[in-house]
Amino acid sequence: MQNVLVCDDDKEIVDAIDIYLQQEGLKVFKAYNGQEALDILEKEDIQVAVIDLMMPVMDGIQCTMKIREHSTIPIIILSAKSEDADKILGLNIGADDYVTKPFNPLELVARVKSNLRRYTQLGNVDKAQDGDNVFRAGELVLDDNAKTVTVDGEEVKLTKIEYNILLFLVKNKGKVFSINEIYENIWNENAVAVDNTVAVHIRHIREKIEIDPKDPKYLKVVWGVGYKIDTEG
Incomplete structure (x- = not known):
């Protein structure tokens, strides 16, 4: 089973994403701020991370920068329409993709699966x-x-x-x-x-x-x- 980290301070959004990703046979690890996301990444084998930008304790920008210090897993950032500058900053520091809030859950699922395919194909050295x-x-x-x-x-x-x-x-x-x-x-x-x-x-x-x-x-x-x-x- 492939593992996806979902990090957003809105519990309802995390739970909704969890339901849709589980329907695709994916295991979801939940976090509600950037520090919790980093803690999960230290313990679990995560293939894709979905990270909100605006969060307490540690925001998505800081979290993405920390992840990129030691990992190249695909990162999809969640960004409100009013946060275009942050969205571009997120891509610039190493995020691979973004989804704009409010988003269609099916679009997010498609992007997660697309990034998983690329990550798996690149990792299949055999x-x-x-x-x-x-x-x-x-x-x-x-x-x-x-x-x-x-x-x-x-x-x-x-x-x-x-x-x-x-x-x-x-x-x-x-x-x-x-x-x-x-x-x-x-x-x-x-x-x-x-x-x-x-x-x-x-x-x-x-x-x-x-x-x-x-x-x-x-x-x-x-x-x-x-x-x-x-x-x-």
Whole structure:
């Protein structure tokens, strides 16, 4: 059984999410502030975390930052419509996805399952064939067997979404993809108003793999078109 952490200070919301996720065969661990979420993560094998932004004791932003110090599990943030800046901040510090309150429970379930699929697929190293899954762009190397990324021989830590985006672009080195194309290939759903979501992840990847993110060597923008991985020029 796969485990999902749900953290929100509104007990009714947590209980409602619990019911829907249990119907999908998922086990839910409940927390009502960021510190409780961290305590659960220390004890349990959690595959996905759903975390509200506004909570007492420790809010969702602080909690996400703490999780990212030692874990790359997918994090879905819950954000009220009035909290767009916090939502973008959450993505920028390592969250993988977000759902805006008030939300359709079925949409949240779909996003949890989608993140679980990606996390499980990336973690299934046994499916990879030795020697067939190392991708290079200059000194940027992705070993899809070990699920590692190195730049100039130094390993960098990416979240699952960041890894997926980078792997997709490196596999298609030199080809330009629009924001919508990137989103649809990585999230496996139609792209609707996703510019900020993709741009935040691209910026975060650059901060990790580039010496100078403002003058990138690898992950480049083609203005008005999209992004590509290219070591030329």
